[in-house]
Amino acid sequence: MITxxxxxxxxxxxxxxGSRGIDGGELRLVDEAGLQAVVSDVEREAFEDLxxxxxxxxxxxxxxxxxxxxxxxxxxxxxxxxxxxxTVYLDDDRVRAVLRESREAFTAVLDRVEGRDEWGVKxxxxxxxxxxxxxxxxxxxxxxxRARREALRAGDAAVAAAEREADEVDAALAALAVETxxxxxxxxxxxxxxxxxxxxxxxxxxxxxxxxxRALVEKLASEGSLDLELTGPWxxxxxxxxxx
Amino acid sequence: xxxxxxxxxxxxxxxxxxxxxxxxxxxxxxLADILERVLDKGIVIAGDIQINLLDIELLTIKLRLVVASVxxxxxxxxxxxxxxxxxxxxxxxxEEENERxxxxxxxxxxxxxxxxxxxxxxxxxxxxxxxxxx
Numbered sequence: 001m002i003t004x005x006x007x008x009x010x011x012x013x014x015x016x017x018g019s020r021g022i023d024g025g026e027l028r029l030v031d032e033a034g035l036q037a038v039v040s041d042v043e044r045e046a047f048e049d050l051x052x053x054x055x056x057x058x059x060x061x062x063x064x065x066x067x068x069x070x071x072x073x074x075x076x077x078x079x080x081x082x083x084x085x086x087t088v089y090l091d092d093d094r095v096r097a098v099l100r101e102s103r104e105a106f107t108a109v110l111d112r113v114e115g116r117d118e119w120g121v122k123x124x125x126x127x128x129x130x131x132x133x134x135x136x137x138x139x140x141x142x143x144x145x146r147a148r149r150e151a152l153r154a155g156d157a158a159v160a161a162a163e164r165e166a167d168e169v170d171a172a173l174a175a176l177a178v179e180t181x182x183x184x185x186x187x188x189x190x191x192x193x194x195x196x197x198x199x200x201x202x203x204x205x206x207x208x209x210x211x212x213x214r215a216l217v218e219k220l221a222s223e224g225s226l227d228l229e230l231t232g233p234w235x236x237x238x239x240x241x242x243x244x
Numbered sequence: 245x246x247x248x249x250x251x252x253x254x255x256x257x258x259x260x261x262x263x264x265x266x267x268x269x270x271x272x273x274x275l276a277d278i279l280e281r282v283l284d285k286g287i288v289i290a291g292d293i294q295i296n297l298l299d300i301e302l303l304t305i306k307l308r309l310v311v312a313s314v315x316x317x318x319x320x321x322x323x324x325x326x327x328x329x330x331x332x333x334x335x336x337x338x339e340e341e342n343e344r345x346x347x348x349x350x351x352x353x354x355x356x357x358x359x360x361x362x363x364x365x366x367x368x369x370x371x372x373x374x375x376x377x378x
Contacts (some may be wrong), residue, residue, distance in 0.1 A: 067282050082286040087291045089292045090293075106287075237282065
């Protein structure tokens, strides 16, 4: 067995909701240097063979869900610095060493996210926006191609306008946020939506500001022409980078 | 902190503005959203066992394809063609091509996962040396 590290925090407690780790492993706290790491034992072999396992997508999806489940449960009442997926150590002593060595980096992340949550806002081109009103059946190949070209051109213009509006949405949300990150828009095959994503933003917001953020998203959506989607609150994964 | 709730604040007024949070029926946190965060965000720190999760976007897309049920994917695909009026004329042809592409993806995925499983059974990796950085 090796030690899987989920998250690091200060004055952490294990969730009392029966949360388990990967493969149902029991969660433990490793305490060192004023920090606690949330860990569980995992089969060494599963992670050593990860290069092969990587293609076992069902397994990987289960690990991702379990990882997120633990981080979210621990983060419910405490500020936590979430680790990236599949950070494993040979034993608890190695985790203690990491807590000592990277104490400052962990502390910096915890200071940054304390009392704050991450919210995700995605914006999509609204369905039908900029679609050419070509309701007539094309009568010839040339007419079909012409209609197709016009539709594409109209679509391009709509996307450009949507991207400009996405910048404005991002700027408006940033005014309420302590920090922001813009992630690359997700591919359609990932979102499962036909509409193009033009904004994939993460916003670190004071817990007391959550209602204001919700209201602002609602306002921007009803006044603007983009479909907005708000997710959260998330443990601040997007704002934990920078520590090594 | 609760499991993130997903809602959209942008549904047409026909849906009513009552309770904006319920604009979209609550659903389990989307796997794509989880993967986007846990795979390439969070604190990246060297573990004792080197794990390379290469090409996260591709990996995530493949995961999404595996997780989405075939029916749902089919529904999405057909819906997509139907919504573009300039494409609806040649729809059946596109549907067929779509079908062929899906079969190809399945075949490719099987080709990739099968050898990995077989290998796992045949050769047990020898116990590697601990890479502890003392």
